[in-house]
Amino acid sequence: MSKWEKVKLEEICGCITDGTHQAPPKTADGIPFITISNIDAFNQIDFENTMYVPFDYYDKVDDKRKVRRNDILYSVVGSFGKAVFIQNDVQMVFQRHIALLRPDENKVVPRFLYYAMLSDKFYMQADAVAIGAAQRTITLSALRRMQVNITSIQLQRHIASILSAYDNLIDNYRRQIKLLEEAAQRLYKEWFVDLRFPGYEHTKIVDGVPEGWKKNSIDSTIELLSGYAFKSSEFNNKGTYKIVTIKNVKDGQFDGDNVSRIIEIPPKMPKYCRLTDGDILISLTGNVGRVCIVQGENYLLNQRVAKVKSDIPAYTYCLFRSKAMFNEMNNLANGAAQQNLSPIRVGNIQILFPTDIFIQKFEAMVRPIISKINLLNKEINLLAQARDRLLPKLMSGEIKV
Numbered sequence: 001m002s003k004w005e006k007v008k009l010e011e012i013c014g015c016i017t018d019g020t021h022q023a024p025p026k027t028a029d030g031i032p033f034i035t036i037s038n039i040d041a042f043n044q045i046d047f048e049n050t051m052y053v054p055f056d057y058y059d060k061v062d063d064k065r066k067v068r069r070n071d072i073l074y075s076v077v078g079s080f081g082k083a084v085f086i087q088n089d090v091q092m093v094f095q096r097h098i099a100l101l102r103p104d105e106n107k108v109v110p111r112f113l114y115y116a117m118l119s120d121k122f123y124m125q126a127d128a129v130a131i132g133a134a135q136r137t138i139t140l141s142a143l144r145r146m147q148v149n150i151t152s153i154q155l156q157r158h159i160a161s162i163l164s165a166y167d168n169l170i171d172n173y174r175r176q177i178k179l180l181e182e183a184a185q186r187l188y189k190e191w192f193v194d195l196r197f198p199g200y201e202h203t204k205i206v207d208g209v210p211e212g213w214k215k216n217s218i219d220s221t222i223e224l225l226s227g228y229a230f231k232s233s234e235f236n237n238k239g240t241y242k243i244v245t246i247k248n249v250k251d252g253q254f255d256g257d258n259v260s261r262i263i264e265i266p267p268k269m270p271k272y273c274r275l276t277d278g279d280i281l282i283s284l285t286g287n288v289g290r291v292c293i294v295q296g297e298n299y300l301l302n303q304r305v306a307k308v309k310s311d312i313p314a315y316t317y318c319l320f321r322s323k324a325m326f327n328e329m330n331n332l333a334n335g336a337a338q339q340n341l342s343p344i345r346v347g348n349i350q351i352l353f354p355t356d357i358f359i360q361k362f363e364a365m366v367r368p369i370i371s372k373i374n375l376l377n378k379e380i381n382l383l384a385q386a387r388d389r390l391l392p393k394l395m396s397g398e399i400k401v
Contacts, residue, residue, distance in 0.1 A: 004151050004397050010144035012113065015064050015102040018076065018140060019094035024053040031058040034094040036075045037287065039082045041255050042170060042384075043118070045073075045092075049251070053093050065100065067092055070110035072101040074117060076138040080130060081123045085114040099143055112156035115163050116148040119395050149395060158401050159394045166387035173376045173383075180376075181252060181321070184369045187362070188318035197358055212355040219347030222316050223309040224282070226343050227301035228269045230262065239263040244275065244294075245302045249283040252321065253377065254292040256299065265300065272309070273301040278374065280308040280317055282329075288341040289329035291320045293370070295378055306343045314366035315359050319351070 009016060024033060030052040032038075040046045058066075067073070069089045075082040077097035094100070103110040116122060125146050130136040150156065191197040195210060204211040218224075230243055239261035248255045265274065275281075275294045283290040285304040301307055310316040319325055328349055333339035353359075393399040 004149045006147050012108040014104045018099045019096045021096045027052045032092045074099045083117045109156035111160040224343035225307045227303045227305045228273045229303045235260045246283045249290050251290045275299040282306045284341040288333045288339050289326045314363045
């Protein structure tokens with residue numbers, strides 16, 4: 001077959017099911033339990049922030065719900081439309097809000113189907129069939145009837161290889177970013193948590209802290225500024241200005257695409273709410289304590305996100321990205337249904353500030369690392385944009401391959 005034809009998912013998949021319907025027992029370690037929140041902005045699973053279930057629970061899971069290589073996971077409840085391609089055999093359990101599709105490789109190339117499900121055209125189908133108001137849901141029966149365009153297996157492989165080249169570069173850059181983040185955090189922990197800074201062996205300890213170091217509140221040096229409460233009635237897709245909300249603040253990653261827009265800046269909006277490239281942000285609601293760096297211009301700061309103002313950005317970024325500070329902020333968060341973090345209470349947290357000379361030494365060593373991370377993140381965004389522009393043209397046959 002060299003022509004394109006429209007087929008239902010159930011016609012090209014051996015199995016379409018969903019995850020466990022019962023709340024499984026949780027353990028400190030074991031088999032990862034995946035929820036929609038574990039699917040990151042790059043359509044991959046974040047295994048660093050998962051819950052776990054016992055091994056014996058996993059053993060009892062139906063085989064059709066056990067993920068295999070070349071399977072596709074697809075979110076179907078709430079934040080529906082997120083797809084993940086499983087490249088390797090990995091043990092996991094996933095919630096019922098996620099569907100599993102097992103492509104029939106005699107009919108469709110799994111990675112080709114994954115890209116087809118990433119297209120805007122497929123998302124529009126999902127949006128059309130989703131039911132419910134408070135929490136929109138794509139039923140399994142509706143998912144099975146959703147359609148994609150397919151061509152010959154040979155052309156499917158070729159298209160998938162073109163698009164996967166972009167993803168491979170993105171994955172390469174992400175691995176580099178992870179190594180750079182680890183290097184920065186390792187140095188921060190060594191100097192300012194473990195107190196093994198240069199010359200520590202010969203530094204006098206006074207009242208339990210190195211001489212010249214002082215315990216003080218965060219806001220004595222670093223300022224946390226709350227965002228502005230924009231009116232949704234003023235949103236306009238043709239606007240130049242993009243509003244940053246908590247959904248744009250990922251863990252170490254800024255999502256600058258999924259935004260609402262406005263045409264004019266409200267006159268009462270504080271000037272600091274106009275964000276610039278390199279600004280540090282912290283999420284204050286829901287998944288609190290996530291930290292990222294802004295990339296790009298014309299972004300405006302919405303409420304429930306804080307901007308961190310500091311003359312020592314590398315130290316500040318590493319401070320708020322540290323595990324200890326993340327735990328501290330989550331302990332401060334309150335609210336039964338949804339966690340909320342107060343910038344004032346965060347500012348009151350007492351930490352041990354090193355001497356200026358050590359902060360400046362740290363800045364000199366780590367700022368280039370942070371700059372490299374920002375540069376790689378920008379390259380990733382450009383690659384993703386290029387892939388996303390190419391994807392619909394390849395999937396529709398507009399571009400001949």
